[in-house]
Amino acid sequence: MQSNLNPNPQNNLDSTANSPQKIAILGSGAWGSALAGLARYNGHQVQVWSRSNHSSLEEIIADADLVLSAVSMPGVCPIATQIKETKLKDNIPIVTATKGLDTETTYTPSKIWSNCCSDHPIVVLSGPNLSKEIEQGLPATTVVACQDMNAAKIVQQLLSSKRFRVYTSPDPLGTELGGTLKNVIAIAAGVCDGLHLGTNAKSGLLTRALTEIIKIGTHLGGQAETFFGLSGLGDMLATCNSPLSRNYRVGYGLAQGKNLQQVLSELGSTAEGVNTTNVLIEIARREQMTVPISWQVYQLLNNKITPQEAVEALMERDLKPEFLEGII
Ligand SMILES: NC(=O)C1=CN([C@@H]2O[C@H](COP(=O)(O)OP(=O)(O)OC[C@H]3O[C@@H](n4cnc5c(N)ncnc54)[C@H](O)[C@@H]3O)[C@@H](O)[C@H]2O)C=CC1
Numbered sequence: 001m002q003s004n005l006n007p008n009p010q011n012n013l014d015s016t017a018n019s020p021q022k023i024a025i026l027g028s029g030a031w032g033s034a035l036a037g038l039a040r041y042n043g044h045q046v047q048v049w050s051r052s053n054h055s056s057l058e059e060i061i062a063d064a065d066l067v068l069s070a071v072s073m074p075g076v077c078p079i080a081t082q083i084k085e086t087k088l089k090d091n092i093p094i095v096t097a098t099k100g101l102d103t104e105t106t107y108t109p110s111k112i113w114s115n116c117c118s119d120h121p122i123v124v125l126s127g128p129n130l131s132k133e134i135e136q137g138l139p140a141t142t143v144v145a146c147q148d149m150n151a152a153k154i155v156q157q158l159l160s161s162k163r164f165r166v167y168t169s170p171d172p173l174g175t176e177l178g179g180t181l182k183n184v185i186a187i188a189a190g191v192c193d194g195l196h197l198g199t200n201a202k203s204g205l206l207t208r209a210l211t212e213i214i215k216i217g218t219h220l221g222g223q224a225e226t227f228f229g230l231s232g233l234g235d236m237l238a239t240c241n242s243p244l245s246r247n248y249r250v251g252y253g254l255a256q257g258k259n260l261q262q263v264l265s266e267l268g269s270t271a272e273g274v275n276t277t278n279v280l281i282e283i284a285r286r287e288q289m290t291v292p293i294s295w296q297v298y299q300l301l302n303n304k305i306t307p308q309e310a311v312e313a314l315m316e317r318d319l320k321p322e323f324l325e326g327i328i
């Protein structure tokens with residue numbers, strides 16, 4: 001499955017390092033728009049499709065050299081299914097930048113894309129990438145992961161610039177799960193800060209959360225070391241410490257005594273962690289796994305407990321060694 005693009009041009013990070021390519025971006029929300037900006041900065045010809053701009057999806061992707069999906073989770077399955085019936089250029093990579101889990105199937109976005117477009121390499125893009133900072137031109141790093149390293153290198157070359165440093169990884173599932181599961185933890189971190197529980201509590205929360213993410217992420221097939229990298233710990237640090245994160249703001253708002261509907265309507269934008277928490281708990285029940293922090297987030301989002309009760313429940317769990325099963 002060879003693409004026509006050269007995965008190994010000279011390692012030149014100015015924006016002319018690659019010949020301009022046609023890039024189709026699906027989704028014109030915060031992340032799709034920021035990624036379009038990064039691609040245009042590198043001189044690529046960018047077309048953005050969204051369900052609201054009435055352009056034809058088929059026309060936009062027909063002659064694209066790269067398709068990059070940045071829609072939120074509810075859009076992934078309908079769009080991937082539509083693209084399954086559409087002719088793309090042979091073997092072009094499809095990049096998925098969505099951080100969520102499908103409610104119906106519990107699948108990750110890359111699994112949905114792989115099922116629908118099995119003739120194309122599916123590349124996961126995930127990392128500490130708060131879109132507002134990227135829109136401001138601030139430096140950021142990310143990971144592009146694919147079992148086909150050739151495809152990962154192509155995407156790396158197309159998107160890398162002085163302001164966006166892109167690393168490759170051979171672990172798409174771990175990369176994707178890191179970015180997805182940390183959204184649940186970002187809600188917990190927002191609660192922690194909203195209740196003013198202090199730096200010790202926040203450090204304890206994030207450290208235990210990383211253990212929880214690694215436990216479930218490796219059980220589902222991700223590689224342990226991936227969760228210590230940019231798409232795991234890196235994204236968790238960004239999202240759990242920034243009021244720019246919508247998921248963090250959900251937790252912060254709940255800690256202030258607002259209800260979920262009020263917080264979400266004030267947000268007016270996607271907070272994937274809310275749906276991801278519900279799907280994660282379904283997975284944990286199915287796999288018979290204990291996910292203490294995610295469980296408290298689930299209880300809180302579903303109005304079963306107050307933020308204070310969630311803290312008490314975590315602090316009063318049975319005492320045990322820090323590492324039960326040797327975490328890596
Ligand atoms: N904003 C950010 O900083 C980052 C966001 N992400 C992820 O990217 C994804 C999108 O996030 P944002 O752009 O921030 O959200 P957003 O709320 O700004 O935009 C969501 C986009 O998805 C589209 N969409 C939703 N449902 C759809 C459907 N059924 N059919 C077609 N299109 C549909 C919307 O029209 C919109 O273009 C999320 O999974 C998010 O976790 C990842 C990294 C950074």
Ligand SMILES: O=C(CO)COP(=O)(O)O
Nearest residue numbers: 127128129130245246247
């Ligand atoms: O994934 C993100 C940053 O990497 C964006 O986080 P939020 O969706 O919480 O805003």
